[in-house]
Amino acid sequence: MESKYKIMKTIYSILFLGLILGFTSCEIDNYDKPDAFFSGQITYQDDPIMVGYNHVKFQLWQSGFGNEGPIDVHVDQDGSFSARMFSGTYRLKLNEGDGPFKANFVNEQLGDTILVDLNGDTNLNIEVTPYYMVRNPQFSISGNTVEASASLEQIITGEDAKDIEHATLYLNSTMFVSNNNDENVARGDADISELSNLSMSVDIPGDITQDYIFARIGVRISGVEDMIFSPVEKLTF
Amino acid sequence: MKKSIFILMIMAVAISCTSDSEFLEREPTNILTQDQIFTDPDLPLTILADLYNRYNDFGTVKDWASLSDFNVAYWSEAGRYGHFQNTDRGYGDWGSWDYGYIRQMNLFIERLEASTGLDEGDKARFSAEARFLRASYYFSLVKRMGGVPLITNSEEYDFSGDPSYLQHPRETESAIYDFVIQEAQEVKNMLPTDASTKSRATKGAALAMISRAALYAGSIAKYGASTSQVSLPGNEVGIPVSKSDAYYTTSLEAAQEIISGQAGAYSLYNKKPELSDNFASIFYDKSNNPEAIFVEDFMLQSGKVHGFTISNQPRYGAEEEEGGRINPSLNLVQSFETLEGECVPLPNKDNSGNFISYDEIDGIFDGRDARLKGTVIVPGSSFKGRKVDIWAGVQLADGTIVSGDSRGQQKEFPGSNGQEQVVGFDGPIDGLEFTAQTGFYIRKYQDPKAGSGQRGVQSDVWFIRYRYAEVLLNAAESAFELGQSGISADYMNQVRSRAGITTELTPGDITFDRIAHERYVELAFEGLHLFDLKRWRIAHIVLDGIPISPDEITKDICDATKRETQPYGLWPYKIHNPGSPDDGTFIYKIVKPTRVTGADRFRFGNYYSEIGQDILNNNPLIIKNPNQ
Numbered sequence: 095m096e097s098k099y100k101i102m103k104t105i106y107s108i109l110f111l112g113l114i115l116g117f118t119s120c121e122i123d124n125y126d127k128p129d130a131f132f133s134g135q136i137t138y139q140d141d142p143i144m145v146g147y148n149h150v151k152f153q154l155w156q157s158g159f160g161n162e163g164p165i166d167v168h169v170d171q172d173g174s175f176s177a178r179m180f181s182g183t184y185r186l187k188l189n190e191g192d193g194p195f196k197a198n199f200v201n202e203q204l205g206d207t208i209l210v211d212l213n214g215d216t217n218l219n220i221e222v223t224p225y226y227m228v229r230n231p232q233f234s235i236s237g238n239t240v241e242a243s244a245s246l247e248q249i250i251t252g253e254d255a256k257d258i259e260h261a262t263l264y265l266n267s268t269m270f271v272s273n274n275n276d277e278n279v280a281r282g283d284a285d286i287s288e289l290s291n292l293s294m295s296v297d298i299p300g301d302i303t304q305d306y307i308f309a310r311i312g313v314r315i316s317g318v319e320d321m322i323f324s325p326v327e328k329l330t331f
Numbered sequence: 332m333k334k335s336i337f338i339l340m341i342m343a344v345a346i347s348c349t350s351d352s353e354f355l356e357r358e359p360t361n362i363l364t365q366d367q368i369f370t371d372p373d374l375p376l377t378i379l380a381d382l383y384n385r386y387n388d389f390g391t392v393k394d395w396a397s398l399s400d401f402n403v404a405y406w407s408e409a410g411r412y413g414h415f416q417n418t419d420r421g422y423g424d425w426g427s428w429d430y431g432y433i434r435q436m437n438l439f440i441e442r443l444e445a446s447t448g449l450d451e452g453d454k455a456r457f458s459a460e461a462r463f464l465r466a467s468y469y470f471s472l473v474k475r476m477g478g479v480p481l482i483t484n485s486e487e488y489d490f491s492g493d494p495s496y497l498q499h500p501r502e503t504e505s506a507i508y509d510f511v512i513q514e515a516q517e518v519k520n521m522l523p524t525d526a527s528t529k530s531r532a533t534k535g536a537a538l539a540m541i542s543r544a545a546l547y548a549g550s551i552a553k554y555g556a557s558t559s560q561v562s563l564p565g566n567e568v569g570i571p572v573s574k575s576d577a578y579y580t581t582s583l584e585a586a587q588e589i590i591s592g593q594a595g596a597y598s599l600y601n602k603k604p605e606l607s608d609n610f611a612s613i614f615y616d617k618s619n620n621p622e623a624i625f626v627e628d629f630m631l632q633s634g635k636v637h638g639f640t641i642s643n644q645p646r647y648g649a650e651e652e653e654g655g656r657i658n659p660s661l662n663l664v665q666s667f668e669t670l671e672g673e674c675v676p677l678p679n680k681d682n683s684g685n686f687i688s689y690d691e692i693d694g695i696f697d698g699r700d701a702r703l704k705g706t707v708i709v710p711g712s713s714f715k716g717r718k719v720d721i722w723a724g725v726q727l728a729d730g731t732i733v734s735g736d737s738r739g740q741q742k743e744f745p746g747s748n749g750q751e752q753v754v755g756f757d758g759p760i761d762g763l764e765f766t767a768q769t770g771f772y773i774r775k776y777q778d779p780k781a782g783s784g785q786r787g788v789q790s791d792v793w794f795i796r797y798r799y800a801e802v803l804l805n806a807a808e809s810a811f812e813l814g815q816s817g818i819s820a821d822y823m824n825q826v827r828s829r830a831g832i833t834t835e836l837t838p839g840d841i842t843f844d845r846i847a848h849e850r851y852v853e854l855a856f857e858g859l860h861l862f863d864l865k866r867w868r869i870a871h872i873v874l875d876g877i878p879i880s881p882d883e884i885t886k887d888i889c890d891a892t893k894r895e896t897q898p899y900g901l902w903p904y905k906i907h908n909p910g911s912p913d914d915g916t917f918i919y920k921i922v923k924p925t926r927v928t929g930a931d932r933f934r935f936g937n938y939y940s941e942i943g944q945d946i947l948n949n950n951p952l953i954i955k956n957p958n959q
Contacts (some may be wrong), residue, residue, distance in 0.1 A: 118816050163944050190958070191935060192958070274876065275878055275929060275932075321938075
């Protein structure tokens, strides 16, 4: 009996020690939590640039804390983005080749880097120059077919102008619609001989069981990885 | 008595004290000093052996997956299906940045130079070998990263607090290629001219490296012009198009030096009358193999062995309950031409869309390029004398299919004779690892020796880094790009006739697609395909993230830009229809393994691997690669 008592005593003292450690190890953090909320949209003349989900990102850099590393901020389908940050001054960099647009020139010293002063909730629209904009997209359903039309406005002309590789209507069963394999169930190319008047149609696959589908027009610019899109349209049938 | 013990003790202490100073000055017995090493030729050789051992291979038999990526095969291992379910590769994939290795090679070269105790002949050879290895690693770096800092001597920090003099910017991509070519040119005559030396650098190895490196540089210059976004303004990435002809000429000349026999007696391997066996033997016959130029060798019971055969042997009846991982895809299998030299799909259906039935299970593969059965184990062929058992099920007269979900399963079905086997012991069973889920296993680099499939023995098959057929194809490509299609056709025909193809190519037949296709089938599973896709700047076209439709898979099978985003399979079914002439025959169905849900996408940022942020932080002179 005595040995059992001894064991119990040991167990209790271990538990008690743990309890003391548990109480003493907690201390209030000496850093404040990230207090700034950075949000906004990628725009051209206040029109949002529509891209694929997670296709486009930009980087935030901050000096003054040892080695620098980029903080990637991903852009949503409708061109919007948000990030929870510490207050401070950041350099915002749109990486070349990322996104269906060119970054705007700020000034000689900064090039196309944008200085962002984050303090509390900050909203900033990043103005860029896209190669093309998808204008006036129209979607309709007739029978089992989704039909769409749009016009393309060429924004960058002259030396940096680029051609269109294909303009495609994508359908998906969820609201994420893009050229990414997982984000479309059907696609149909448009005739791109007349950019001001694109029309395309695609059949709804037979295995869709819901009574609605999401559609979107995407445009691939030759030599540019990320496509530019129209807004996502929910179609009910 | 006590007194005498006391005296003895004092004496003992006194004696022991005197030897202390010697104790501190004893030579260490577990390290060799530099002076000691560079006197005996065996000792520098051990350092060199370590440098050889760290040679950077992209694909190697030590890592089966590295040889079978990019949908030339499906991976039949449960933990690896994710590889076929994603789209993008990381920008950092395939990167390398081992300047520690370069420093050790630099130190070795310098110390060897300064040493006095060695025979001059040994010294020259060791030095040439180390320079060959250093050039090889710079070649590896430039293939992966583009231009990198070129460090050719060991650098010392002076502890002044300012290390900025140790920071070097990236050289241009062509400067690194030039360095590789120039070093190999300089050392080639210091290396032995000996075709029987395979695992150490020889003149042949140096020339083969020149032919490959110059070809890569030439095609980056030529085809890089079409993808101007994959370049940097300082040419750290990208080579001006004006340099392409000079590189192609260098490549052709180096290849021709080997072909004309100036580097030793190299030739195509042609020892066996059966052409498929002959082709497979190139990769495991280690005695007087005239084709292998430079290899990583292995030896049984030495500790240096590999498990390629264990990982990939046909699973049924294997020496270990393991194997079957690499399942070559239909995409690759169908691109082996017919013996008449035609690119046609495997005939599984007739013109009206009905399945063609074959009496023999491998009937569909008859009359194909001998390299097919030398590279791939198809249904009906054998490994180590045992026939593989690959068939997917039984098809009844009414079209229903009876199959099983475990290897070699038996079932009763209408018209069966009691319990009958309904699926092969090697599968294919969709989703069951180690079965031939595409209907194929790999043959290339599999070791036919007894014991090679046992974990306790493993395999000593070598890995060939440069071989004669690649040199011929390098020469064929360079000659074609230089407008010498006649020479090109001759080299291509040598490779093709070894594979049993009877129709010779005429100079007019030589096109870019022909050459790309020949490399695809001849050099499959040798770790070269990615770099071909990269240097021709077609990786973003063939891996564009769009799934391959069943209609598309059998079209344009010899086009260089055919989509390669997903692996397909071809499954044999046994017809069960007693009384009909078709009973017991086989039909073939094209399938896509259901675990394949993603479609690979190669982004512009994948052409050159990402340089790590830690490297960029340490050296602000280094600039990032484009599109990342």
